[in-house]
Amino acid sequence: MTALSTDLPDDRRAKRNVWVLVAAQAILGSQITMIMVIGGLAGQQMAPIICLATLPISMMVFGSMTTAPWLSTVMQNHGRQTGFFIGATGGLIGSMIAAYALTISNFWIFLIGSYMTGIYMSAQGFYRFAATDTASDGYRPKAISYVLAGGLVAALIGPQLVKVTVDLTAVTFLGSYFIAILINLFGMLLFFFLDIPTPAKPQDDAPAGRSRMELLKDPKIMVAIICGMVSYALMTLVMTSTPLAVVGCGFSPGNAADVVSGHVLAMFGPSFFTGHLIVRFGAEKIVSLGLLILAVAGGVALSGVELFHFFVSLILLGVGWNFGFIGATAMLTAAHRPEERGRMQGMNDTIVFGCVTLASLASGGLMNCSGGSAVEGWNAVNLAMAPFLILAGGALIWLTMRPKPA
Numbered sequence: 001m002t003a004l005s006t007d008l009p010d011d012r013r014a015k016r017n018v019w020v021l022v023a024a025q026a027i028l029g030s031q032i033t034m035i036m037v038i039g040g041l042a043g044q045q046m047a048p049i050i051c052l053a054t055l056p057i058s059m060m061v062f063g064s065m066t067t068a069p070w071l072s073t074v075m076q077n078h079g080r081q082t083g084f085f086i087g088a089t090g091g092l093i094g095s096m097i098a099a100y101a102l103t104i105s106n107f108w109i110f111l112i113g114s115y116m117t118g119i120y121m122s123a124q125g126f127y128r129f130a131a132t133d134t135a136s137d138g139y140r141p142k143a144i145s146y147v148l149a150g151g152l153v154a155a156l157i158g159p160q161l162v163k164v165t166v167d168l169t170a171v172t173f174l175g176s177y178f179i180a181i182l183i184n185l186f187g188m189l190l191f192f193f194l195d196i197p198t199p200a201k202p203q204d205d206a207p208a209g210r211s212r213m214e215l216l217k218d219p220k221i222m223v224a225i226i227c228g229m230v231s232y233a234l235m236t237l238v239m240t241s242t243p244l245a246v247v248g249c250g251f252s253p254g255n256a257a258d259v260v261s262g263h264v265l266a267m268f269g270p271s272f273f274t275g276h277l278i279v280r281f282g283a284e285k286i287v288s289l290g291l292l293i294l295a296v297a298g299g300v301a302l303s304g305v306e307l308f309h310f311f312v313s314l315i316l317l318g319v320g321w322n323f324g325f326i327g328a329t330a331m332l333t334a335a336h337r338p339e340e341r342g343r344m345q346g347m348n349d350t351i352v353f354g355c356v357t358l359a360s361l362a363s364g365g366l367m368n369c370s371g372g373s374a375v376e377g378w379n380a381v382n383l384a385m386a387p388f389l390i391l392a393g394g395a396l397i398w399l400t401m402r403p404k405p406a
Contacts, residue, residue, distance in 0.1 A: 037243055212343060306373050
């Protein structure tokens with residue numbers, strides 16, 4: 001018994017880091033759920049053209065996409081802690097600029113603030129990877145799931161903060177951005193407790209790993225990126241339009257906040273057991289289940305526009321994202337070597353968030369400019385999911401059926 005226990009990996013350090021990252025996901029991450037509720041609505045009241053209502057959300061995601069390559073390099077050279085401090089600082093500056101833009105009702109300055117918030121969003125995307133840095137192979141899927149489960153608290157905090165702060169000041173939504181400033185100021189203190197060593201400088205004779213093109217030619221990596229990209233982009237496509245659709249169909253901003261809260265709870269709630277499911281059944285099967293649930297979510301959304309339909313479709317959308325994205329992340333981490341980590345993770349997030357940026361921008365165009373009513377716009381958003389689900393599903397089937405290398 002004693003001999004057997006000495007063979008078990010010691011994940012105590014990894015578990016301490018996971019708790020820090022869970023707290024960061026919960027506290028700092030609540031600003032993202034807040035902005036997902038109010039970004040499009042604030043954009044709608046300031047935008048010169050209504051089709052640009054969701055452009056603030058797109059700019060935030062675009063900020064995340066363009067930050068990922070250089071932030072991954074910073075983390076590779078200077079450690080996760082430095083990168084996460086940079087992210088929280090970006091969120092702080094972004095909230096301050098957005099608050100100023102609201103006071104003068106300037107849409108274009110508001111976009112600059114949204115872009116800066118995207119720097120934080122990019123850093124948050126690395127929490128799941130940081131959780132695996134000091135974890136054993138067996139603990140990695142669970143570590144990813146636990147960190148993303150911190151989003152449960154963010155799902156509760158963010159939309160509820162919107163409800164109590166939306167009209168707190170004379171300028172609508174300004175109070176919400178004041179709260180975001182405080183969240184960044186205090187949330188960044190968490191990273192003083194992070195204990196992840198800076199990667200060692202590669203020796204001259206150390207393996208350099210594969211180039212970006214070589215990594216993309218790996219079938220497992222290519223399919224993992226496609227599935228992660230589709231899961232995240234479709235979730236963003238629908239969620240970005242949700243507040244506009246809910247309010248456009250006659251419900252209140254408070255109702256929209258509750259729907260988004262239910263959605264984000266569903267995004268992160270399954271994380272308590274997603275890692276266990278991946279270990280038991282394999283990442284590919286969990287990703288397949290996630291894509292199927294996303295398809296069902298679109299079907300429910302197309303079946304009606306009562307508050308019940310919004311709640312059910314957005315909850316299913318969250319669960320589908322969880323299985324699809326966490327499964328794809330697990331596939332990706334298992335397919336590259338340690339010396340390829342920074343290169344692979346930065347490239348993955350650039351590709352994923354590039355598509356998410358396009359999805360969030362398309363969301364506003366489909367919602368506001370593809371029909372004469374909110375119902376027609378909402379239907380267009382959900383119908384747009386179909387070709388991308390076919391792409392990801394086809395890629396998974398191809399990966400499963402292709403001959404295994406000898």
